[in-house]
Amino acid sequence: MNKPVWPAPGRNLKVLILGVLVLAGCGRSDRAQLTGTVALDGRPVEGAMLNFVPTSLETGAGSALTDQRGRYRAVTSRTIHWIMPGTYQVEIYGPAAWAAEQGLPAPENAVRISGRYRGPDTELLVEVGPGRNTHHFELGGAQ
Secondary structure: OOOOOOOOHHHHHHHHHHHHHHHHHOOOOOOEEEEEEEEEOOEEOOOOEEEEEEOOOOOOOEEEEOOOOOEEEOEOOOOOOOEOOEEEEEEEEOHHHHHHHOOOOOOOOOOOOOHHHOOOOOOOEEEEOOEEEEOOEEEOOOO
């Protein structure tokens, strides 16, 4: 009868320790929390969609949605509430443009944000460092 081949007892412990060390080292210095506000002509913008597009291939994209007071928190996905440090182009879509992109009617009295803050030609850039970051976007030129 063949005996199962198991790794040597010491090897399992070494692999476990290595895994714990890798996980302990990962994620602390390569995570960033980005929060802030979006205002248009001095007034908070509710329901704006922000896309954080990395300027290098070393970081991933992020997104955010503003609340009633124009506050946002950038996330990578529904379950990952941080983004990678780096430089991002920031695209901001007002509720009217965001609804149009989704094929939905614009909300009543929806704020319209200038097209210069949307798409690949956006003039907005943000540098995100490790740890906590705050950036407020004060936009001008309501449409």
